[in-house]
Amino acid sequence: MNYKIGIIGYGVMGKTRHTAIDEIKKGQVLMISEPSIGADMNGIPNVSHEEIINNPELDVIIVCTPNFLNKDLTIRALNAGKHVFCEKPPAFTAADIVDIKEAESRSGKTLMYGFNHRHHDSVLHMKRLIDSGEYGKVLWLRGRYGKSVTKDYFNQWRAKKELAGGGILMDQGIHMLDLFLFLSGDFDVVKAELSNLYWHMDVEDNAFVILKESATGKVASLHSTMSQWRHLFSLEIFLEKGYMVLNGLITSTMSYGEETLSVARNRSTAPAATWKDEVITKYVNNNSWRYEMDHFFDSIDEGKPIVYGNSDDAMKLMTILDKVYEQKDF
Template sequence: MNLKVGIIGYGVMGKTRHQAIDELKCGKVIAVSEPNNQPEINGLPNVDHDGIIKHPDIDIVFVCTPNFLNKDLTIRSLNAGKHVFCEKPPAFTEADVAEIREAEVKSGKKLMYGFNHRHHDSVIRMKELIDSGEYGKVLWLRGRYGKSVTADYFNQWRAKKELAGGGILMDQGIHMLDLFLYLSGDYDVVKAEVSNLYWHMDVEDNAFVILKDTKTGKVASLHSTMTQWRHLFSLEIFLEKGYMVLNGLITSTMSYGEETLSIARNRSTAPAATWKDEVTTKYTNNNSWRYEVDHFFDAVTKDQPVVIGTSDDAQKLMRIIDEVYKQKDF
């Protein structure tokens, strides 16, 4: 099937998705939409958003735009009979996602969200082990995801609530929350402290989130911050019979360090725990972009459900984010 693709938003993410499509040879990008007044970009016609959505030959629309556009462009593309891949966040609220899901059902088309961290090889390995039951049930999770931003951040759309929908939680912490749900299931209690103590913007620079599942008792904690002063990614999962610790994440800049997964059995009896018991794997390649796009195109070409990054996943995630933002005090 020779699927034709249009990309709305041809910045870093649009180009990243284009590269993955080309590498997989799963489709052909025939037009892009980027508001820079250039008639062509990389030899492709640069049209307005409607030019992509209403293009008679385009089967799939990739939405790679600033957050405030995601909901509207996704619904319009679905209503136009296009399959849609949209970057995170899906929208600003759970109610927004409910509207999107109505359009999805009516269209009968595929919709997938770009929660890219699920597709890293390290996370895939963690998911396999958790689902196997080899280490028992998940007891608790702890995630830290932080970075430092520069003063010009004030001039970016991400610093404006009306354009971004939120601050560091919506920008970066959303990925960690998504991993919590993906690796350990849903949570029904949300407690949070959200602040903007340093940057003093109308969006948060820190979010401390505690989640609890009252059915199982499992708890997850997240610290999402833009006052880390160094980039950091750390995800710890402790289970009945062992643990998994993922430190670092492969990115284009490698600013989060090497992606290293450490796994060990629990050691609750003497002698005391020693580091030599851990099995450590370092991941040197970032295959996530290809895996993610491949999963979406498989769903389209084989007419099978999207399994990873569904609109249901998105709605559960935004339900938690809604509850977090209800608890902010600024």
């Protein structure tokens, strides 16, 4: 089916989603809504949010707006009978997700969230290996995700709690938390330290999070930071019979370095510190944007539930974030 699509928010992410839609050829963007540009973009009319939501010709709405708009626009679009794809974060709290799920249930429409990192080829390969049981159960995970920001960050909506909902954890660390859940399952114990020692904003510039699943003893640790002075992505997963280490992430700027996955069996005897047994794969193409849009539109076509990035995933994630932000002491 050739879906008729409107995109609300036409910044970097809106343009990225538009490109992916054009590449997979399963729909056509008929209108956009972006206050920072003129009356049209390459012949596509630029209209108000309301005009997109209430347009009876549109089947699908893509929401790529600042965080504070995500919940409201998602619910309004579902209530208008549209299928919805929304960027992360889904909302600010787990209570918000309850409201969204009610609208989703009433509408009978497809809702998917843009947890894009799930769709990287490296992560999908890790998921297949873990699910195969070949390496045993996950014992522990460690994620580091950080970047450096400049003083103009103060002027961005991401620096304001009422617009962003949180700081670096809500902006970037949320992707790593989502990968923990995607690759290893849920956690019920959450311990955290949040700080703003350098930027002194009302949102965190560092988040240190420890997660535990009581039933199995599985533990995960996350450090999400904007005072690292360099971009870094690193996800390590250690299992009963081996490990997987993903360093770097393909982005448009490649500021996180090459996306490289190392996989090996466990080694408990000397020389345990040599790495010749690792299988190393370097990924050079970022197919994640296309995979993500394919999954969304295929789910609509086939009437099947969203598997990667559904509202249940959003609820689990926001429940953890609620527990983290309850421990904020500044």
